[in-house]
Amino acid sequence: MNRREKEQYLREYAVLKAKGKPFFPYVIAKDGAMVMIVIGIILTMSYLLGGTIAAKADPTSTTVVPRPEWYYYFVFELLRVVKPAAITPLATVGIPTVCLILLLLLPFYDRGPERHPLRRPIATTAGVLTILVTGYLTWMGAEAGAPTEIAMPPSANVVNKEDPETVELYLKGREELPSLGCLACHQIGENGNHGPGPKLTDIADRLPEAGIAQTLRNPTAPMPSYQSLEPEKFKAVVTYLGHLTKENEENPVEGGGE
Ligand code: HEC
Structure with a gap:
């Protein structure tokens, strides 16, 4: 602020001050009234709508x-x-x-x-x-989305058309995958984090089942190896991911499969 501006400011300030009202009691009364109104609204809302207490x-x-x-x-x-x-x-x-x-x-x-x-x-x-x-x-x-589940429903293409063994593995994989920590680095549908790993929502369009299994055994850092996973779980996760295509995603089972 230069001198001219400062003088102008002081002039305006003096004019306003001469015209204005003192802090006490005017501003205090105004603020006090507003505080009462806000408290009144909160009390009325809690009386009419009630507060919720979550589960213990x-x-x-x-x-x-x-x-x-x-x-x-x-x-x-x-x-x-x-x-x-x-x-x-x-x-x-x-x-x-x-x-x-x-x-x-x-x-x-x-x-x-x-x-x-x-x-x-x-x-x-x-x-x-x-x-x-x-x-x-x-x-x-x-x-x-929560990192402990996959909200994306199973695909009707898989559930209705594949052989029962594949369907069972597919559903087991969908169930098991969140407990393996994959969603800390990958996103599937709305669940999981946006990185550092790529989104797996349509992984099967990019990578065949064998490639997915290969990645799980021999990943590039920072992804850990899942070599030592129980074979049954490993197969289930690979089967699930191996059916994650865009086409399947757009064809969910009725009612979200839950
Ligand atoms: C610590 C983080 C991390 C965890 C945990 C992790 N990944 Fe990865 N994953 C990555 C990264 C980073 C890449 C990319 C590596 C690259 O491009 O070379 C990747 C790549 C992949 C790919 C290949 C993707 C592509 O487009 O080629 C698949 C499939 C995959 N991960 C599946 C999984 C599965 C399934 C799990 C859980 C069993 C898992 N990841 C757990 C970080 C992780």
Whole structure:
């Protein structure tokens, strides 16, 4: 802010101050009224709609899918997409902290006299970007499927047309796969993480069953080898993946197969 701007600001300030009302009691009364209204709305809503208390926590349950409250979905999504363990704290604690510090320091580095959003391009861009990025991450976090199941229904092509033995292996593979940790690195349908491994939703269009089995025995790092898996399980997983084609995906069994 140069001297001319500062003088103009001080002049405007003096005019406004002369015209305005004192903080006490006007602003206090106004804020107090608003606080009462907000508390009133919360009380009315909890009386009319009721609050819900979730089921009691069960430490012995192994099927629980931990999910944060919706307003933490953006941090949850950051945790999901930032893979290397070494930089996870940087992403989940570091980035929000740096943003908060930048926000606290705003009055010290943004000293322009302008107040209109269109004349403060940097502050406005940063604000809009923050809202967009947080909104996007919240959306992605809310959409994330559980890593403990495959929601994508079995295919009618397989279930109705293949021989019973193949169908049994296929369904067993679909059941077993999430417990093997594959979804920590791969996505199948809506479930699993977006990486580091490629999406397996249509893997059979790219890789025949023999190729899938070969990958499981002799993978490229960081994928671990599943060489020592029980043969029956191994076969089931390979059979399941070997039938994951786009065509099969678009032809699910009635009722989602559950
Ligand atoms: C630690 C992460 C990780 C885990 C766990 C993991 N994978 Fe992978 N997987 C990868 C990566 C990374 C690649 C890509 C390797 C490459 O392109 O050479 C890959 C490649 C593959 C491929 C070949 C994909 C293609 O398009 O060629 C298949 C099939 C596969 N994984 C299946 C599985 C199955 C089934 C499991 C569980 C039994 C599993 N993966 C577990 C990381 C993982």
